[in-house]
Amino acid sequence: xxxxxxxxxxxxxxxxEEIYVIIADLGFSVFEKFQEKFxxxxxxxxxxxxxxxxxxxxxxxxxxxxxxxxxxxxxxMRCFEQIxxxxxxxxxxxxxxxxxxxxxxxxxxxxxxxIEDIAIMRALPNMTVCCPGDPVEAREIxxxxxxxxxxxxxxxxxxxxxxxxxxxxxxxxxxxxxVNEGKDLSIIxxxxxxxEGVKLVQKYKETGKMAALISMPTIKPLDKEYILKLIDRKxxxxxxxxxxxxxxxxxxxxxxxxxxxKGVSFRRIGIQDEYSHYIGSQQYLRNKLVEIDTIxx
Amino acid sequence: xxxxxxxxxxxxxYMTHYSKSSHxxxxxxxxxxxxxxxxxxMKIDAQQPKSFDLFFxxxxxxSAALYAxxxxxxxxxxxxxxxxxxxxxxxxxxxxxxxxxxxQFSGGSLGHGLSIALGTAIALKQKQSKNRVFVLLGDxxxxxxxxxxxxxxxxxxxxxxxxxxxxxxxxxxxxxxxxIIDQTNLAQRWSAFGWEVHEIDGHNVRxxxxxxxxxxxxxxxxxxxxxxxKGVSFMEDTLEWHYRxxxxxxxxxxxxxxxxxx
Numbered sequence: 143x144x145x146x147x148x149x150x151x152x153x154x155x156x157x158x159e160e161i162y163v164i165i166a167d168l169g170f171s172v173f174e175k176f177q178e179k180f181x182x183x184x185x186x187x188x189x190x191x192x193x194x195x196x197x198x199x200x201x202x203x204x205x206x207x208x209x210x211x212x213x214x215x216x217x218x219m220r221c222f223e224q225i226x227x228x229x230x231x232x233x234x235x236x237x238x239x240x241x242x243x244x245x246x247x248x249x250x251x252x253x254x255x256x257i258e259d260i261a262i263m264r265a266l267p268n269m270t271v272c273c274p275g276d277p278v279e280a281r282e283i284x285x286x287x288x289x290x291x292x293x294x295x296x297x298x299x300x301x302x303x304x305x306x307x308x309x310x311x312x313x314x315x316x317x318x319x320x321v322n323e324g325k326d327l328s329i330i331x332x333x334x335x336x337x338e339g340v341k342l343v344q345k346y347k348e349t350g351k352m353a354a355l356i357s358m359p360t361i362k363p364l365d366k367e368y369i370l371k372l373i374d375r376k377x378x379x380x381x382x383x384x385x386x387x388x389x390x391x392x393x394x395x396x397x398x399x400x401x402x403x404k405g406v407s408f409r410r411i412g413i414q415d416e417y418s419h420y421i422g423s424q425q426y427l428r429n430k431l432v433e434i435d436t437i438x439x
Numbered sequence: 440x441x442x443x444x445x446x447x448x449x450x451x452x453y454m455t456h457y458s459k460s461s462h463x464x465x466x467x468x469x470x471x472x473x474x475x476x477x478x479x480x481m482k483i484d485a486q487q488p489k490s491f492d493l494f495f496x497x498x499x500x501x502s503a504a505l506y507a508x509x510x511x512x513x514x515x516x517x518x519x520x521x522x523x524x525x526x527x528x529x530x531x532x533x534x535x536x537x538x539x540x541x542x543q544f545s546g547g548s549l550g551h552g553l554s555i556a557l558g559t560a561i562a563l564k565q566k567q568s569k570n571r572v573f574v575l576l577g578d579x580x581x582x583x584x585x586x587x588x589x590x591x592x593x594x595x596x597x598x599x600x601x602x603x604x605x606x607x608x609x610x611x612x613x614x615x616x617x618x619i620i621d622q623t624n625l626a627q628r629w630s631a632f633g634w635e636v637h638e639i640d641g642h643n644v645r646x647x648x649x650x651x652x653x654x655x656x657x658x659x660x661x662x663x664x665x666x667x668x669k670g671v672s673f674m675e676d677t678l679e680w681h682y683r684x685x686x687x688x689x690x691x692x693x694x695x696x697x698x699x700x701x
Contacts, residue, residue, distance in 0.1 A: 182565055188595075193554045193588035200558015203489075203544065204566075223548060224585070228555060232536060232545045 143280040143298040144241050148172055150284040151209060155180050158288065162206040166194045169211055191221040195236075199228035202235045207288070213247065214240035214256035214297065218263060229293045230266040237287050238263075239296045243273065243334045244384025245418070245427040246300040252417045256297070260332075261389020263295040264362045271362040272315060273297040273391075275336030276306040279359045282313035290315065299334040306336050306357075316360050318368040324354035327378040327439050330369075332358045332391040335382045338434050342382065349437060361394055369398045378407035378439040384432060387412040409438045443511055444474050444644070448670045448697050450507035450520055456690040458524035460532060464668040464680040466504035468608035468641070469575060472663055473508040475647040476573055485514060488540035492570050493559055495543055497552020498577035498606060499534040505542075506530050514541045550583025552576065553603060557593050560601040573651070575604045579611025582620050587632075593658045594633030602651060602659045603634075606641065608667035610678055629660045641665035671696055 152175065155161040163176055167189045177184045187194045191212065198208040210217055217240045218225065229236045240259065247254035264271045272287075272294060274280040280298060287294055306321065313319060318330075322343065329346075331339035336357050346353040356372070358365065372379055379399070381392040392410030399408055413431050420430050428434060447470050455463040477483070481492035496505045503523060509515035522529035530538060533547025544555050556574035563570050580586060593601055605625070609616050617623050626636045635655045639646045641663025650661055667681070668674030671693040685693055695701045 185561065187588075187592050190588035190592065192550075192585040193557075193592055196551055196554020196585070196589065197558035197561065197592070199544070200555040200560070201562050202558075203555070204559050204562030206562055224551065224554070227545060227548055228551060 143274060143277055143303055144172060144301045146277045146280045147239060147284050147296075147298060148176065150281055152176055152179070154285075154288050155183065158207065159183075160205060160207045162201055162208045164194050164198050164201075164208060164210045166191045166212050166216065168213055168216070173211070191216050192224050195221045195224035196228050198236045199232060199234045206235075208236045209239055210236060211239045211241070213242045213254060214259050215254065218256075218259045218295070222262060226266060230268045233268050233292055235291050235293075237294045237296060239298065241298045241300060243297050243299050244413075245424040245431075246334065248422055248424040248427045251421075252419075255418060257384075257386045257413050258389070259295075259297060260361055260383070260385050260391065261393070264389070264394065266293075268293050269362065270294040270315065270360070271297070272360050273333035274359045275331060275333060275357045276303055278305055278307040278309060278311060279313050279319070279357065283315060283359055286315050297333055303334065304337050306340060313359060316363050316365060318365040319357040319359065321355040321357055324352035325377065326351040326353060327380065328354045328356060328372045328375065329380045329382060330356045330358050330372075330391065330395060331382040332361060333384060335384050338428070339382050342434065345435070345437060351439070358391060361391055364394050364398070366398055369395055370402060373399060373402050373404050373406050376406060378409070380409045380411060380438060382434070383412045384428065385412055386415065388415060407439060411436070443478065444470055445697050447474060447504070447507045447511055449694055450510065451503050452671070452685060452690060452693045452697070454503045454507070454520060454523040456685045457521070459684045460503070460524040461682045461684065462500045462503070463684065464610070464674055464677065465498065465577065465606075465608070466501045467669045467671065467674065468665040468667045469498075469501055469504055469606045470508075470669065471642045471644050471647060472575060472604055472606060472665075473504055475644050475651060477508050477512045479644070479648045480651045481573065482570065483514075488514075493543055493556070493572045495546075495552040495556045495572070495574040496534060497546060497556075497574050498549070498580055499546035499552070500532070501606075502530070502532060502534050505534070509539070509541050515539055549577065549580040550585040553586055553589040553593075557589050557598065557601060560593075560598045561596070563600055564598070571600050571602065573602050573604065575606060577611070578605055578607045578609065578616045578622070578625070579619070581605065581622060581625065582611075590629060590632045590634065597633070597656070598658045599655050602661065604651075604661045604663055606665055607662050608665045609676075610667045610681060612681060614678060626662055633657055635659045636662065638662045638664065642669060
């Protein structure tokens with residue numbers, strides 16, 4: 143997803159002189175080409191994320207379309223109050239691009255994990271929150287971000303994710319994507335759990351149940367209409383995310399179910415309310431900390 | 440000049456009195472600085488708020504001082520004097536850029552303004568614009584780590600179109616600035632990061648104007664020594680007038696003093 147993002151950005155920067163990139167000293171082997179080609183539209187502010195956000199807001203005040211890139215905890219939590227005021231409150235045309243969804247940086251340790259980012263970013267007024275599930279979604283979200291005026295958070299995986307969608311799939315900010323239909327239950331995934339969603343559908347198939355699979359690349363604004371239709375099918379709904387079960391996709395869907403006035407079986411699969419003290423790869427940590435193998439219905 | 444400075448001070452006293460709001464002392468210390476900027480130093484076109492020199496009030500709790508200055512300069516309606524910090528009012532206690540095109544950013548949390556001002560200065564350089572960017576910080580505000588992130592980058596980039604002004608009124612929210620975090624060597628600190636440093640009397644308009652108009656080859660910081668609560672005898676150099684709001688009798692006395700009737 144990371145390379146997809148940079149490639150799209152390079153293409154757009156060719157045509158749009160207002161595109162501006164800020165990094166806080168992360169992006170080695172990612173941004174060199176951009177820096178070489180557009181030296182006056184690229185700034186490494188050093189290891190100083192709070193300043194990165196303020197400078198981005200200042201550039202946006204002057205009409206720039208600014209992309210701030212870092213590993214997720216550093217581009218969201220380290221500078222959260224700057225994001226709240228300089229970006230969200232001021233409704234600045236700044237895109238925050240975080241790499242390393244969930245346990246992407248697994249063995250690096252918990253400082254580099256991103257398990258609370260969706261919750262805190264979606265709580266911000268004016269903020270659009272996008273969590274693409276594969277490189278196809280990432281490309282479409284990034285392309286559409288060029289036309290989107292205002293704050294946006296784009297949560298990327300890392301690199302080398304499997305392509306799940308066929309290239310013609312219609313991806314639109316704010317819209318759910320149906321991966322496959324299924325009459326017995328619905329599985330909604332976001333971000334890098336799309337691939338686990340595909341596996342889970344297969345597991346249900348082995349138990350004789352047909353699960354619909356839905357990818358939700360936008361958490362805010364959430365595709366409420368689509369979820370209300372799922373509720374009306376009166377079959378269980380499962381959400382799947384590599385994020386805390388508090389405040390992420392599961393919470394967002396639960397809010398819609400709760401206010402719909404219609405009961406439906408529902409289960410959030412995600413990270414329980416705990417930090418990882420395990421050491422291991424993304425897949426290892428997923429197996430330890432996300433109950434992806436459980437068959438609930 | 441003196442008349443306008445006095446009018447700005449009277450507006451501040453009026454606004455903090457009827458709204459029962461805080462920060463009158465922090466407003467009164469920066470009046471000459473704001474006057475110098477808006478009446479003598481900055482290039483301004485009343486029709487094009489974003490197109491010439493820009494000003495950011497990073498110590499945004501002194502919003503009433505900025506509103507009063509903008510009103511005197513004719514950039515904000517005089518009727519707004521009655522719209523501060525009250526139910527259904529127009530002017531918030533801290534800045535909201537939606538209020539007016541002359542409020543360049545939204546703020547109130549300290550340590551934000553310099554970074555944002557730096558971002559605009561970078562954009563102006565890229566456009567090869569000659570316009571300048573000014574930002575006013577509090578002395579206590581320099582406790583914030585984010586200020587120094589911006590100081591470091593601006594020095595590195597040699598942003599000669601950026602001028603920071605520090606309203607050094609020696610008080611912050613809980614006491615004397617240098618007793619809370621000693622920064623008696625504030626000038627050396629900014630200088631060490633590559634800034635051109637000036638120290639002046641922050642109530643001497645001629646001094647302020649000269650120093651702000653001067654060209655520099657690096658970002659410039661003006662440490663303006665000021666008196667908190669300047670102009671009203673019982674508010675001068677006190678901590679409590681960071682918080683208190685003048686009652687009816689104090690309001691009348693303050694206005695009399697400012698008008699030279701006492």
